Structure formats: structure tokens, C-alpha cells
Amino acid sequence: NAGVTQTPKFQVLKTGQSMTLQCAQDMNHNSMYWYRQDPGMGLRLIYYSASEGTTDKGEVPNGYNVSRLNKREFSLRLESAAPSQTSVYFCASSEGLAHEQFFGPGTRLTVL
Amino acid sequence: AQSVTQPDIHITVSEGASLELRCNYSYGATPYLFWYVQSPGQGLQLLLKYFSGDTLVQGIKGFEAEFKRSQSSFNLRKPSVHWSDAAEYFCAVGDGSNYQLIWGAGTKLIIKP
Numbered sequence: 354n355a356g357v358t359q360t361p362k363f364q365v366l367k368t369g370q371s372m373t374l375q376c377a378q379d380m381n382h383n384s385m386y387w388y389r390q391d392p393g394m395g396l397r398l399i400y401y402s403a404s405e406g407t408t409d410k411g412e413v414p415n416g417y418n419v420s421r422l423n424k425r426e427f428s429l430r431l432e433s434a435a436p437s438q439t440s441v442y443f444c445a446s447s448e449g450l451a452h453e454q455f456f457g458p459g460t461r462l463t464v465l
Numbered sequence: 466a467q468s469v470t471q472p473d474i475h476i477t478v479s480e481g482a483s484l485e486l487r488c489n490y491s492y493g494a495t496p497y498l499f500w501y502v503q504s505p506g507q508g509l510q511l512l513l514k515y516f517s518g519d520t521l522v523q524g525i526k527g528f529e530a531e532f533k534r535s536q537s538s539f540n541l542r543k544p545s546v547h548w549s550d551a552a553e554y555f556c557a558v559g560d561g562s563n564y565q566l567i568w569g570a571g572t573k574l575i576i577k578p
Contacts, residue, residue, distance in 0.1 A: 357508075384564050393474070395555060395568040396509075403564045411565065443508060447564075453499070454566070456508035 355379055357457035359444050365463045366434045374429040374460050376444030383449045385427035386411075387419060389440040390459075396443065402427055403449070434464045467492050469558050471569035478546050479577045486541040486572050488556030498539040499557040499566070500530055509555065515539065526550070551576045 357378045366372055378385065387399040388411075398411030400419040408419050416438060418430045427446075431438060441461050445454040470489045478484050490496060497516050501509040513524025520532040530541045539556060556569040 386564075393570055395570040396557075397568075398565055401564055409564075445509075449564070453511055453514060454509075456501075456510070458508045 357444055357446055357455050359442075359457035359460050361460060362458065363461050365465065366431075367465050368435060370434050371430065371432050372434065372462075373431075374442055374444075374462075375426070376428065376457060377426045378444075378446040378455070379425065380446060380448075380455065381424070382446035382455070383424070384447045385421065386445040386447075386454065387417070387427070387429045388443045388445065389413065389438075390443060391440050399429065399442075434462075436464045438462065439464045467558070467567050469556055469567050469569040471554075471556055471572045473572045474570070475573045475575060477575040477577055480548055481545050484541075484543045484546045484550070484574070486554050486556075486574070488539045488541065488569060490537050490539065490556075490558045490567075492537075492558055492560065492567075494560040497559045498530075498532060499559075500524065500528070500539070500541050501555045501557065502526075503553045503555065503571075505552070512541070512554075546574075546576055548576045548578070550574060 360375045383404045386401040388396040397413045402408045402421040405424045420428045443459050444457040447454045468491045499514045500512040503509045515532045553571045553573045555571045557566040559566045
């Protein structure tokens with residue numbers, strides 16, 4: 354039982370490049386989330402998916418897109434990376450209304 | 466607006482001493498409350514949660530927290546800290562009506578030998 358897995362662990366991009374962060378969970382959770390974590394700012398929600406087939410914007414969605422591929426997988430895409438997107442990205446999942454979220458290990462992204 | 470405040474950015478405690486980390490929230494509905502811990506380079510792990518009932522909740526690793534509605538607080542406590550407790554601690558609030566949590570900025574705990 355791996356919980357929530359994320360790939361890659363580290364990534365360096367140049368401004369304007371694109372990439373997709375992958376996330377998968379094996380807990381049969383309905384809801385999945387993408388956060389970014391910046392020093393002194395806690396966690397900020399980028400997008401979430403309440404259930405398979407639905408996605409919604411969070412607090413800071415600009416510059417990102419998401420796909421809920423199936424119940425297990427939820428990917429985050431940066432179409433044209435900017436230095437302001439340098440951050441640590443966390444994926445999380447939860448059963449739903451209980452709101453207890455389980456987190457992946459994170460992806461450290463640097464945009465030059 | 467809904468918000469969560471963790472007033473202390475850093476706290477330094479001697480090993481074996483007691484600990485209290487503060488969390489205050491501003492939330493219109495009856496809140497669901499959480500404390501998470503993040504060890505360096507790791508993801509976040511749930512320490513404890515409060516949904517309803519007894520306002521003193523016990524969590525993992527010897528932590529407890531008390532919900533005080535009159536003070537809009539949910540402070541985290543531990544009677545005796547260990548060096549392995551050095552980490553960053555996050556308070557989060559939700560209301561069960563949607564899927565979003567509001568997060569505090571975190572408190573970094575430093576343990577003195």
C-alpha cells in the first residue's frame with residue numbers, strides 16, 4: 354500500500370517549458386488535490402477534484418491545468434513555466450467529506 | 466473571510482520540556498480542525514483532528530489538542546518533546562460542506578538539546 358505517490362521528485366525547467374506532474378493514490382479515495390508550498394505561506398490549493406470526472410479551481414489556479422485521468426490519478430500541467438512557479442508541489446487525496454487528507458512526498462520544481 | 470492564524474513562525478523548546486503551538490481561526494460555520502506535521506523534505510502527516518464531541522482530542526506521537534469555541538482556538542500540546550519532534554506544524558480548518566481546507570502558514574519547531 355503505497356498511499357499517494359508523485360513523480361518526479363525534482364525537476365528543473367527553463368522559462369516557457371512545459372511539464373506534467375503525476376500523482377496517483379491507491380486508497381480508493383474520491384477526492385484529490387494539488388497544492389503548492391512556498392516559504393512562510395503554508396499550503397495553497399491550486400486545483401482539486403471532488404470526484405472522478407470533476408475538477409475545480411482552488412486559490413491559485415492561474416498558469417496550471419489539471420486532469421483527473423481516473424479515480425486513481427490526478428495530473429498537474431504547467432503549459433509555459435514561469436519563475437514564479439518555482440515551488441514544492443504536493444498532491445493529496447481524501448475520502449471526501451471527512452476531509453482528512455493524505456499527502457504525497459512532493460515535487461520540488463525550479464524554473465530558471 | 467475565512468482564515469487560520471498560527472502566530473508563531475518559529476518556536477524553540479528544550480528537549481523534555483512541554484510544548485504548546487497556537488492556532489486561531491476565523492470561520493463562520495462549525496469547523497473541522499486538523500493539525501499536520503511536516504518533517505524536513507517530507508510530505509504532511511495528520512497528527513489529529515476534531516470534528517465534534519470531546520473538545521480534547523488525542524493524536525499520534527503523544528500530541529493532543531483542545532478546541533475552544535469561545536476563543537476560536539485549537540492549540541496543539543505535548544507534555545515532553547523529543548528531538549524527533551523537530552518539524553513544521555500546520556493547522557487547517559474546514560467545514561465539511563466543501564472540499565477545501567484553509568491552512569495556517571505553519572510553525573517551525575526547533576528542539577534544543
